[in-house]
Amino acid sequence: MKAGFWVAPEGEDTAMTVMPIGAEPPLRARKLNFLATSTAEEMIRRCNHTARLLPEIADALAIQKANEPGRLFDITDFPEDDRTLITETLGEGEVAGVAALANGVTAQMQEAVMAGVWRIRFTDAEGRLIADYVEVASIPAAVRQACSALPTTIVHGPAPAGAMNVMPVLTEIADRTARYRDGDPAHVITFSLFPMSPEDMGFLQTTLGAGPVQLTSRGYGTCRVVATGARNVWSVQFFNAMDTIILDTLEICDIPSVAIAAEEDFRDSAVRLREIEEAYFK
Known part of the structure; x- marks a missing residue:
């Protein structure tokens, strides 16, 4: 029997897990380095939605408080290239997870390399994407809602x-x-x-x-x-x-x-995101 509060099912090695322990580390370097490629340069030229979104996220980070509700940015209807570029720009940070909501809806959450910035994808019971957001918050609102x-x-x-x-x-x-x-x-x-x-x-x-x-x-x-x-x-x-x-x-x-992202994380992330915007999107 596996030690600990969560006990693994008979014959299995891992219980109550979101992703396997020991998986590759966060993709900080690989995700950010993508922005220096010719592919990214071409995407940046045509992805105006992303160019407008990044300073809005930075502005939200600059004023966000740890104990206050966050701010959602709806990117569900963005063109596919924009949503791909946002994924590459935000990267994958330290925290990821899932939250089961009502009516079979699941929120899949991934913190960006900038702490306090989250990518939230909502899927229905059949796994179809129904909403896609970037959220600035200590923890996604979906966690508390669930x-x-x-x-x-x-x-x-x-x-x-x-x-x-x-x-x-x-x-x-x-x-x-x-x-x-x-x-x-x-x-x-x-x-x-x-x-x-x-x-x-x-x-x-x-x-x-x-x-x-x-x-x-x-x-x-x-x-x-x-x-x-x-x-x-x-x-x-x-x-x-x-x-x-x-x-x-x-x-x-x-x-x-x-x-949870701390108060100082929001300010550091605002600076970091503005640096990325200045380096690649100006």
Whole structure:
């Protein structure tokens, strides 16, 4: 059995993942270098939508606050070349994920190389693209939207045979979620600090359930962030290069900080995007 809060299905090596641990690193250099190619030069000459969009994104970054709603830029009806050029210009940053919304709609999220800038693609139940956005925000609004319908109470039966500490943990989670208010600091439960049997972990996972959001952050190492089926309760797991869990926690918070762009990120990203615009689009 795989160690950690999320237990892999029998015979499988990875559970509750957005993309495989150990995949190639963010494509910063490759994506930005594309802009220096003759192909990009030709695309830039004819992609007027992209040239107009970039300074608008930079302006939004310059005034965005970490605790305020973000700004959406609808590129759904942009020409295909423009949307390709936007993809290449933004690149792929450290955080990516998916959020399951109502009516079978899925939001596929990829942070740009500029932190606080996100590419959000919405697809229907058949996988067809229905909307395409660039968003300036700490975290895409789709994440909070997906989690807003989750229950705030935790219901469970008696502890199973072999359980050791799961009932006190569930009591702690229930108490903390009942008292949590937006803006409160995260309360972290670290499983490595006390013994949890496989029966404990299995009962805890079954009780909390899987939520609608999965995120992967590849900053310093790999971090997997998964919403549970209880509002404001998140599994946050850190992995080494061998796909071994080195830190396994639950966080009671709005959104775990590891996935959120900070205030200074917006200003740095505004400067960086203006430099890209000046170098390649002027």
